[in-house]
Amino acid sequence: MKIKFWGVRGSLPSSSSPTETKEQFALLLREFLDKGYKSPSEIDTFLSEKKLVDISGYGVATTCVQVDGDGQTLIIDGGSGIKYLSDTLAQNRFAQKEYHILITHFHFDHILGLPFFAPHFISGCTVKYYCVQPECEKIVKDLFQKPIFPVGYEDLKADIQFIKLSPYEKRYINGFAVTPYLLDHPDPCYGFRIEHGGKSYGHAVDTEAVRTTAEELGKDAGLYENLDLMYIDAQYEEDEMKQKKGWGHGTFERAFNLCGNFAIKQVYVAHYDPSATLQDIQNIKERARIAFEKHPAKETTTWDFAYETQEVELK
Ligand SMILES: [Zn+2]
Ligand SMILES: [Zn+2]
DSSP: OEEEEEEOBOSSOOOOOHHHHHHHHHHHHHHHHHTTOOSGGGHHHHHHTSOHHHHHOSOSOBOEEEEEETTEEEEEOOSTHHHHHHHHHHHTTTOOOEEEEEOOOOOGGGTTTGGGOGGGGSTTOEEEEEESSTTHHHHHHHHSOTTTSSSOGGGOOSEEEEEEOOTTOOEEETTEEEEEEEOSOSSOOEEEEEEETTEEEEEEOSOOOOOOSHHHHGGGGGGTTTOSEEEEEOOBOGGGHHHHTTSSOOBHHHHHHHHHHHTOSEEEEEOBOTTOOHHHHHHHHHHHHHHHHTSGGGGTOEEEEOOTTOEEEOO
8 A cells, every 4th residue: 555645734735935935945055065065066965865855845735645555546635735636647648537535524625626636527537525424515516616616516527426434334445445433623524544455544634633542532443553554633732732722633742642552653744734834844843753752652653744745655
């Protein structure tokens, strides 16, 4: 199974401002010279010594994840990242004819890219939506509506279907076993445990992760147990949670607690705050690194902060 993150921002697509980009550019140039490099021929060497995220950041787009296994694909959520996924499908001239989109919930950052998912407009394509909440069909239809979008739903060329999922009920979708679980989020929001080829992926975005133990989670513990990979919301830090309680977003501390409690092998955090600059995310990551060194999850788990276009292969 392979997971690709097409959008890792929370709440709103957000890029560095022109001033921040200029500052980042100046910082890289200073670092290039400080390291004793002088020649343009050394630029590639200098850049190869740095992580991609420390050069150009974590990305702009909101939530969209692609899950691949044995040539089959699932898509989770249609934030603005689904537009970039759609662009790669266009390069293949939409050779694939059937698309499967799981929807966690309808907050705007998770659906705003759906009108830009090109298979909707292609005759012969089928787009299947899977969701626990019964209002999925109405909400998707309302996105394609004049005057908020120039093409009405009735003018779409694809065969579009809506399939209702039930919480805690495993269902086979395009070769993947998918089970929805309730997350800690207003309005409500469902995470998905996806199993394929003996590997498991837990999608836990958006969640405040108020419940992190088996006792607190009850039936929802099934989302986390012994996952090979968990992808989870860590928009905030613990010291902000007093003001942001009930907003539905978690922290890296809570992610690490889930990893420790459920023997999760690997975790990627995401759903970065739209106000967070590259420097802010780097600072949070450094605090996460320090916290993790003392955390019991260190024994079983590896962790990182997800970035846009990153691929993680589960072998
Ligand atoms: Zn969100
Ligand atoms: Zn949300």
